[in-house]
Amino acid sequence: SPPLSIVKALTSKPNPVITTSNLEPSWFIPWSYVRHFSSRKSDDSENEAEMEESSDGEGESDEMTSDMVRDYSPEEKEAEAAAIGYKVVGPLQRSDRVFKDYEPVFAVVQFKVSNGDSIFTERLKFCEVNDKLILNKVLLLGSPTQTIIGRPILPDAAVHAVVEEHALDAKVIIFKKKRRKNYRRTKGHRQELTKLRITGIQGIEKPEIKTDGKPLKAAVKKPEKIAATA
Structure with missing residues (x-):
């Protein structure tokens, strides 16, 4: 055992008291707020769990809506088809002669189309391949001799078309990210499209095509020459 004098010396010495007077001025800096230099791993794991649960819920809702x-x-x-702007007539038959020669008229139904043109639109419901359609929301009709403008549509005009195919557009990548949240989502989307072949335009007089092979030209007025006076 240590000598008694050493034990008394150790026990009798009081603990040092640190006060602001003992510190140098450069050591005592009051902080007005608490600074967090890094996040805890537990917070990151909780955020990941929440994101996974939300993504699982989205997947379940998508499956329910698809079912x-x-x-x-x-x-x-x-x-519903009439509200969109078309009417399904029925399937195309072998005896139907819907494909005609080119006619010098055009119509505007969100696209400027003529006889024989093909256009791509968003997927049209309630129609299959080889179905005949009537597009009844025509905004404008035109020919080399006249132009008819709707306000906003022409009631007596119609564009006849045939459904050629239902296809998918090129893939579009959708990337979402939230900074400082460890949230990243990458999805791809391919828009469903319907290809239509225009077979006829109704509601405007069609000019006769000349048989000599020359294209039909609209009459253009020549500017009158005015004699200069001295």
């Missing part, structure tokens, strides 16, 4: 397919009655199909 719930609504059955439309013929009247509902016709009404």
